[in-house]
Amino acid sequence: MTIDPGNGAVMLAAIFLILNAGLSMALQLGFVRSMLIAALRMTVQLALVGLVLKVVLTSASAWLTFGVMGFMATVAGYEIMARQERRFAGLWGYGLGATTMLLGSAIVTVFALTIQIGPDPWYAPRYAIPLFGMTLGNAMTGIALGLNALTGEVTARRRGIEAHLLTGATRWQAMTPAMRRAATAGMVPIINAMTATGVVALPGMMTGQILAGADPHQAVRYQLMVMFLIAGATGLGLIVAVMGGVIRLTDSRHRIRLDRLRGS
Amino acid sequence: MRAPARKCCGVASHGDVHPLATNSSIVWARGQRRLGKVAEKTGLEIRRLTSAVIDVTDIAVRPGAPVALVGRSGSGKSSLMRAIVDLDLNEGEIMLHGVSRSGMSAPLWRRSVVYIPAEPGWWGERVGDHLTGPDSSEARSALGLDHIQPDQPIDRLSTGERQRLALALGLAREPEALLLDEPTAALDETSRDMVETLLDPMIAAGLVLMMATHDPEQARRLGLQRLEIDGGRIRGAA
Numbered sequence: 001m002t003i004d005p006g007n008g009a010v011m012l013a014a015i016f017l018i019l020n021a022g023l024s025m026a027l028q029l030g031f032v033r034s035m036l037i038a039a040l041r042m043t044v045q046l047a048l049v050g051l052v053l054k055v056v057l058t059s060a061s062a063w064l065t066f067g068v069m070g071f072m073a074t075v076a077g078y079e080i081m082a083r084q085e086r087r088f089a090g091l092w093g094y095g096l097g098a099t100t101m102l103l104g105s106a107i108v109t110v111f112a113l114t115i116q117i118g119p120d121p122w123y124a125p126r127y128a129i130p131l132f133g134m135t136l137g138n139a140m141t142g143i144a145l146g147l148n149a150l151t152g153e154v155t156a157r158r159r160g161i162e163a164h165l166l167t168g169a170t171r172w173q174a175m176t177p178a179m180r181r182a183a184t185a186g187m188v189p190i191i192n193a194m195t196a197t198g199v200v201a202l203p204g205m206m207t208g209q210i211l212a213g214a215d216p217h218q219a220v221r222y223q224l225m226v227m228f229l230i231a232g233a234t235g236l237g238l239i240v241a242v243m244g245g246v247i248r249l250t251d252s253r254h255r256i257r258l259d260r261l262r263g264s
Numbered sequence: 265m266r267a268p269a270r271k272c273c274g275v276a277s278h279g280d281v282h283p284l285a286t287n288s289s290i291v292w293a294r295g296q297r298r299l300g301k302v303a304e305k306t307g308l309e310i311r312r313l314t315s316a317v318i319d320v321t322d323i324a325v326r327p328g329a330p331v332a333l334v335g336r337s338g339s340g341k342s343s344l345m346r347a348i349v350d351l352d353l354n355e356g357e358i359m360l361h362g363v364s365r366s367g368m369s370a371p372l373w374r375r376s377v378v379y380i381p382a383e384p385g386w387w388g389e390r391v392g393d394h395l396t397g398p399d400s401s402e403a404r405s406a407l408g409l410d411h412i413q414p415d416q417p418i419d420r421l422s423t424g425e426r427q428r429l430a431l432a433l434g435l436a437r438e439p440e441a442l443l444l445d446e447p448t449a450a451l452d453e454t455s456r457d458m459v460e461t462l463l464d465p466m467i468a469a470g471l472v473l474m475m476a477t478h479d480p481e482q483a484r485r486l487g488l489q490r491l492e493i494d495g496g497r498i499r500g501a502a
Contacts, residue, residue: 168372168374255351
């Protein structure tokens, strides 16, 4: 039997946020504004998502399903761009992160839906939207971190990379250390999550399923599958994003092109 | 001291003729590591070169007739050298021994025309990370760097040691042309003499050398022809 927490219980949980805000103000830690905005934003977003999901799940329309997923990808693409300290100028600023994130998430989600889960129709919104959302969200984080690390590395270590290029190294050889650091930065969250899952933390999805009354074994199976899919989508999108970033940060004459970053 | 110098650099022939190479038109095979055999070593000819800060025409650096690039700080000496090795965006026509830069891949061009910046960059943390190319032990020895160990962190070397190490590594690559950006600016007199002693016989043997320097005495000692740059343009030669 499932216990619905109700709106009152949800509001009650927000007491701790207010407590945090009070502590932050007392100790001048400076995160009150950003935390409260994030909490408010999450509340509005989730309330809207709840409404939209209700409509989408009821209608089971392909157009509506893909429309929602397209909207999610559009917003996530913007998030990647917004998280860059040094973003690419022009269309690349949005396009690189958004397309690679979409690529990784779409491939992995379609794979899971058609081969692993097999709902009818294969894009059934009850499965497609949560799976796509989870892979998209994690790919978004990984790619945002990876691209940020890549542009930061190339900017900070430009002289070293150019020294390597001056020996006759190709741009791929010279950029390998920066690519490695960028890929590591992007994969760290999911690697850490896999390491800690089940030992120091019970993942949100699995906890949610168990709280909603699901069998723990089934919740674990879903969680494992989702973690593998998330890692796959993040890695796939991240690798393509980092390679695309290297192509954009260099040119066919094996030069570093920081002028292609905004404000450079 | 002179023996390693000849081995390091200069006019030695590099390998066989590339099968696709002709004197007037050379097609470079992907991954080719050296300049193919050329009909005549005519040196470095900059017919036209423009970048955001450089606008020069008709500069020739012939084998054995090295050039001192002089000019105040910020006049464009380093920018000219960076543009020659295609490190900054530029347009122009540059030839090495009659072979056009535009027909060559950038890595092959930079293996042939070696540029050592005034403040060399390093991509690894330790000396050994940079010793993966051609054997540089003789050049390092000639420049008084025998005490440097591969496991030493680069940032523990003095500025002068780093400058000499970069020069040794550059010379070990047996460049067809060498661009040195104030190679002795951070060196004491003894180290400066080591560098000059190493370069002197190479110049005599036909090295194609362009060297930015603020030291007229050094230019005289090495027999460099003066080429003055100001505001990215050539002001005069003597």
